[in-house]
Amino acid sequence: MPAIDFYQDAVDKALQSENGHLDLFLHFLLGLSLPSNQTICRGLLKWTGGSSKIDTETVQVNKKTIDYIKEKIRENASSEKCINLFPCLNEMNDPTLVQEIQSYLSSGNVSGAKLSPAHWSALAFVLLTSAEELGVFDLKQFSGSDEALLRLLPVVKASKTALLNKCSLSVTSCGALASALCSSSSSLIKLDLSDNDLQDSGVELLSTGLDNPLCKLETLRLSVCGVTEEACASLASALRSNHSHLRELDLSYNNPGVSGVKLLSAVLEDPVCQLEILKLWHCAITEEGFASLASAVKSTSSRMWLLDLNGNDPGESGVKLFSALLKGPQCRLAKLM
Structure with missing residues (x-):
């Protein structure tokens, strides 16, 4: 399974969870997807190929995952479950939505x-x-x-x-x-x-x-x-x-x-x-x-x-x-x- 499909499937399963028991796991999983964390874990995960190729692919996958999470927030905006996706965006170093609303609050x-x-x-x-x-x-x-x-x-x-x-x-x-x-x-x-x-x-x-x-x-x-x-x-x-x-x-x-x-x-x-x-x-x-x-x-x-x-x-x-x-x-x- 391609990496992007794997992460998108994880997001979907977390949203479908009735008691939210997958939320913390999703945060952890997406945190591991960052290039900086993959560098630390590379020895354990036994990555193959050149590091530059891995980082380039990872960055592309992360960007698509972030876009997918934002899409899910828009689709599920009336659901309380989508609130749990914001820590995922923070985990992936994309707090843009939160920063925008904070600017409204401060003004x-x-x-x-x-x-x-x-x-x-x-x-x-x-x-x-x-x-x-x-x-x-x-x-x-x-x-x-x-x-x-x-x-x-x-x-x-x-x-x-x-x-x-x-x-x-x-x-x-x-x-x-x-x-x-x-x-x-x-x-x-x-x-x-x-x-x-x-x-x-x-x-x-x-x-x-x-x-x-x-x-x-x-x-x-x-x-x-x-x-x-x-x-x-x-x-x-x-x-x-x-x-x-x-x-x-x-x-x-x-x-x-x-x-x-x-x-x-x-x-x-x-x-x-x-x-x-x-x-x-x-x-x-x-x-x-x-x-x-x-x-x-x-x-x-x-x-x-x-x-x-x-x-x-x-x-x-x-x-x-x-x-x-x-x-x-x-x-x-x-x-x-």
């Missing part, structure tokens, strides 16, 4: 730049291998769009806090995020999706991720996301799951309706529910909703210590209910807003 023009799919992958690689710990990732620093989120999803997964608010995200992003939440490699604890047009269908997709045993999410912010009673049913189901770690939920500036508030209230009384903070600013909650919430918070099973109901219409009866509740000895609420 501060990433958010306005027209990045190619390969450059998005390079950006993900640079962010993942940066010296700084991925504590908080703010998508708005780069670009607010579904495409940007999908390209940088590996970075989102590696971060503890993902700020994705006001990023023009849609249902498409919710499906990808649900998959990320179900990943064993995800580090996400806080997720802010406020001010995106997710609608019920998007939140329902997201709820499937919350219900997964691998999901570690503790804080979810969904204010101004077009949530109605339909999505509240999905969220309530996820919160009732034994697997949910969610402690804080922000549904402000949505329209859960009476039935949505009742669904959320009922789940607060479930001893399995871990929710401690619920924010429902300006959700058009009336006396009936206040009565349901008061009953839920009064339950001995409730873990709620902060309930934010600003901008709603409790009516006289709602005010009386919560006034009496706060005076009760069993009330755990530390803050009622």
Whole structure:
């Protein structure tokens, strides 16, 4: 088998590997292909022929291999696996893609730049291998769009806090995020999706991720996301799951309706529910909703210590209910807003 076919086949097999167990081997193999390393290993490998011929052929093969790797990065730009090809380019002394994206970063023009799919992958690689710990990732620093989120999803997964608010995200992003939440490699604890047009269908997709045993999410912010009673049913189901770690939920500036508030209230009384903070600013909650919430918070099973109901219409009866509740000895609420 010609050398170029051998290296290209190795790249293909690494990309096809489901668990990435061939990545390190590929880096090692491509490192050995360099003329400098082949000179060191020539005695062991028992090369034949003149050294100049070997070096010339090796340089040509390396160039073709580098071009092939870049081609695969362009073809697989939406796949997380292509990120693992960037160390191969570094191994072969060709960091051009990474250098190009680093120049964008240093100039501060990433958010306005027209990045190619390969450059998005390079950006993900640079962010993942940066010296700084991925504590908080703010998508708005780069670009607010579904495409940007999908390209940088590996970075989102590696971060503890993902700020994705006001990023023009849609249902498409919710499906990808649900998959990320179900990943064993995800580090996400806080997720802010406020001010995106997710609608019920998007939140329902997201709820499937919350219900997964691998999901570690503790804080979810969904204010101004077009949530109605339909999505509240999905969220309530996820919160009732034994697997949910969610402690804080922000549904402000949505329209859960009476039935949505009742669904959320009922789940607060479930001893399995871990929710401690619920924010429902300006959700058009009336006396009936206040009565349901008061009953839920009064339950001995409730873990709620902060309930934010600003901008709603409790009516006289709602005010009386919560006034009496706060005076009760069993009330755990530390803050009622």
